[in-house]
Amino acid sequence: MPSPTADRLAIVLRRAADEASASLSKWLGRPTRIVVREVTALPLDRAVTMLGAGDAVLCVCGMHVAGALPGVLALATDDASGLALADLLLGRSCGTSTEWGEIERSAAAETTNIIGCAYLNAVAADSGASDETPPLVPSPPWFVRDFPEAVMGGIVMTQAAADAVFLTRTAFDIEDTAIRCSLVFVPQTPLQEGPTPSAGRT
Amino acid sequence: MSESQPCRNGATVVSIGMGEIGVARDGGTLRTFLGSCVGLVLLDRKRRLAGVAHIVLPDSRGQGQPPGKYADTAVPETLRRLKELAGDDALHLTAKIAGGAKMLPFQQGQTIGEQNVQAVERLLAAEGIAIVGRCCGGEHGRRLVVEAATGIVTVETVGGAGGTVL
Numbered sequence: 001m002p003s004p005t006a007d008r009l010a011i012v013l014r015r016a017a018d019e020a021s022a023s024l025s026k027w028l029g030r031p032t033r034i035v036v037r038e039v040t041a042l043p044l045d046r047a048v049t050m051l052g053a054g055d056a057v058l059c060v061c062g063m064h065v066a067g068a069l070p071g072v073l074a075l076a077t078d079d080a081s082g083l084a085l086a087d088l089l090l091g092r093s094c095g096t097s098t099e100w101g102e103i104e105r106s107a108a109a110e111t112t113n114i115i116g117c118a119y120l121n122a123v124a125a126d127s128g129a130s131d132e133t134p135p136l137v138p139s140p141p142w143f144v145r146d147f148p149e150a151v152m153g154g155i156v157m158t159q160a161a162a163d164a165v166f167l168t169r170t171a172f173d174i175e176d177t178a179i180r181c182s183l184v185f186v187p188q189t190p191l192q193e194g195p196t197p198s199a200g201r202t
Numbered sequence: 203m204s205e206s207q208p209c210r211n212g213a214t215v216v217s218i219g220m221g222e223i224g225v226a227r228d229g230g231t232l233r234t235f236l237g238s239c240v241g242l243v244l245l246d247r248k249r250r251l252a253g254v255a256h257i258v259l260p261d262s263r264g265q266g267q268p269p270g271k272y273a274d275t276a277v278p279e280t281l282r283r284l285k286e287l288a289g290d291d292a293l294h295l296t297a298k299i300a301g302g303a304k305m306l307p308f309q310q311g312q313t314i315g316e317q318n319v320q321a322v323e324r325l326l327a328a329e330g331i332a333i334v335g336r337c338c339g340g341e342h343g344r345r346l347v348v349e350a351a352t353g354i355v356t357v358e359t360v361g362g363a364g365g366t367v368l
Contacts, residue, residue: 044258044271045219054217054235055345057360064308072306142307146360150237150343153220153258154305157238157314160258161265 006039006166012069012122013039013168013185020118024174027114028088031175034115034183039168047156047165051076051182052148059100059145061108062155063116067136069123071187072155075112075172079145081179082108088177100145109141115183116141158188215347218256221271225253225283226350233347236301238315240273240322240338241346243298243368244280244331245353251287252350253280259314260321273321277329297326298335298355298368300346315339335368 017034024032042050052058059082062074077085083097086104089111090097097104120136144151156165168185218224218234226232232254234241244253255276262272269279285291299322302315319338326333337344337357345358345365358365 044221048220062306064306139308144305146237146305146343147235147345149220149235150303150305153237153239157258160271160314161263 008126009069009168009185009187010036010039012126013119013170015125016115016119016122017170019121020115023114023118024111027111028174030177033171033173033175035171037169037171039166041164041166043163044156044160044165047167048149048152050167050169051152051184052078054148056148057145058148058151059108059143060151060155061105061112061141061143063112063141064139065116065119065123065136066138067123067134068126069187070189071185072158073112073116073119074155074184074186075108075115076151076182076184077180081181084177084179085111085174085181088174088179094177100143105143108143112141119185155184155186159186218254218270220256221258221268223253223255223270223276223280223283225251225280225287226348227251227287228351230350231347232350233345236344236346237303237305238301238313238318240299240301240315240318241344242273242276242280242322242326243300243346243348243355244284244295245298245348245350246284246288246293246295247353248294249288250351250353251284251293252348252353253284253287254346254348255280257318257322260317273318273325277322277325281329295331296334297331299323299333300337300344300355300357300368302338303340303342303344305341305343337366337368 013036021034060076086097086107089107159165170183172181172183215231224232234256240257242255255270257276258271260273262275266275269275302319304313342359347356355368
């Protein structure tokens with residue numbers, strides 16, 4: 001399968017972000033915005049520290065996607081924002097969740113599922129229906145809480161042999177909350193052509 | 203190297219980023235964070251020298267840049283830098299290794315972490331360098347800290363109590 005281009009990926013991701021924003025706004029009961037900032041290429045060492053470095057702890061709920069435009073979709077937060085998001089999803093007052101138990105991880109997984117479904121729908125719309133179109137196969141969401149460089153290193157590993165790692169950065173804001181998340185999409189293979197300065201910007 | 207910062211005893215801690223190599227002597231401390239990557243530590247305890255390579259992939263396939271990124275180029279380059287630091291070739295080295303975890307689920311077959319560990323083991327054996335401590339595998343990241351003066355290597359995980367001393 002040929003590698004995707006940065007422009008095509010940006011189009012698909014923008015469509016996915018719009019759909020995910022609408023779904024999450026319903027799910028969370030308040031306006032939620034996911035905006036694709038850019039499809040960009042970073043050196044490996046910068047890609048793995050993009051969401052933090054050193055002794056910080058990063059919570060990542062992710063999903064592998066196989067088929068057309070394969071890659072890893074990952075929702076990343078710090079503990080405070082992640083647990084606040086879980087409280088919001090579970091209808092609890094903020095601060096109720098103090099650690100990542102099974103139910104809090106489930107809440108994060110469901111959020112990732114919603115975003116993942118939006119991505120799959122966008123890829124399907126982009127690819128059209130054809131016998132040659134590879135089937136879209138999402139993995140169940142997984143949860144990792146670890147050092148940022150260790151987690152991101154795992155996510156970008158499929159591109160580690162290249163000089164630069166292509167990834168997508170988004171803004172993910174939930175209105176009237178201090179919750180801040182990052183949504184990252186890392187294509188499984190390097191993109192065919194370098195991103196133009198406008199690629200993926202909104 | 204990515205950064206350096208003072209630690210409590212006044213020594214400088216040098217952070218080794220992904221694919222980088224660092225060397226230190228006497229009071230120097232080297233630190234790196236590992237997932238599926240392998241941290242290779244080479245020590246000359248008598249001369250109080252230490253080198254750390256943060257190895258990402260097992261085989262350079264002829265690319266080799268940066269040399270710390272690949273096991274087959276990181277081992278000779280770390281040796282070269284330690285010899286340069288010592289000022290001669292008369293080193294008595296031992297090795298300690300950590301990392302090589304399976305960070306994400308749904309990785310099938312032999313993981314890249316396992317391949318990294320095996321490649322480092324093979325290359326060290328070829329150089330005649332004994333591995334005297336290891337903390338590899340599992341499904342979690344590691345913080346690896348090396349004190350050149352003592353040769354003590356501390357490996358810690360998120361939420362782990364106390365850490366492991368190699």
